[in-house]
Amino acid sequence: MADLKIAAILGSTRPGRNGKGVADWVVAKAATLVDLLDHPLPHLDEAAPASMGQYAGEHTREWAATIADYDGFVFVTPEYNHSTSGVLKNAIDFLYGEWNDKAAAFVSYGALGGAPGALSSTGVRPGTRRDGRSGRDRSGWTTR
Numbered sequence: 001m002a003d004l005k006i007a008a009i010l011g012s013t014r015p016g017r018n019g020k021g022v023a024d025w026v027v028a029k030a031a032t033l034v035d036l037l038d039h040p041l042p043h044l045d046e047a048a049p050a051s052m053g054q055y056a057g058e059h060t061r062e063w064a065a066t067i068a069d070y071d072g073f074v075f076v077t078p079e080y081n082h083s084t085s086g087v088l089k090n091a092i093d094f095l096y097g098e099w100n101d102k103a104a105a106f107v108s109y110g111a112l113g114g115a116p117g118a119l120s121s122t123g124v125r126p127g128t129r130r131d132g133r134s135g136r137d138r139s140g141w142t143t144r
């Protein structure tokens with residue numbers, strides 16, 4: 001079997017962020033860094049739902065091509081107000097099919113240690129399949 005490509009998606013773009021050190025640790029273990037600073041996205045500006053896969057913006061197509069290239073993801077997320085960061089949520093919202101049927105894991109950190117599942121516990125389920133064909137918690141992802 002070919003080596004799986006796993007991306008560590010860093011969810012903090014804040015100047016002075018602590019997240020880079022956390023993401024570097026994840027990368028040393030298993031993954032390739034996908035830094036959202038390198039993929040600047042506006043607030044969601046696509047007219048069509050992401051599930052249609054019709055991306056008008058060049059920034060969306062670039063982001064979609066980046067994510068489509070991976071077999072799975074480790075979301076490295078700061079805890080902001082008991083949730084994930086807005087920049088990471090926005091980046092997830094831009095796409096749909098590119099997240100489907102891929103593995104996902106979450107690494108959370110914060111001033112108080114980071115809430116376990118700061119991303120997943122918010123109900124954010126990228127790639128959720130609505131056709132009922134997936135038997136995995138209604139999600140297209142396998143979360144561990």
Ligand SMILES: Cc1cc2nc3c(=O)[nH]c(=O)nc-3n(C[C@H](O)[C@H](O)[C@H](O)COP(=O)(O)O)c2cc1C
Nearest residue numbers: 012014017018019078079080081082109110111112
């Ligand atoms: C807007 C904002 C909200 C935060 N809310 C929380 C919180 O709810 N719980 C917590 O433990 N830490 C909270 N913190 C602290 C951050 O988790 C901590 O500063 C962390 O280092 C942020 O990651 P970053 O440095 O990579 O951006 C918050 C920080 C910011 C900037």
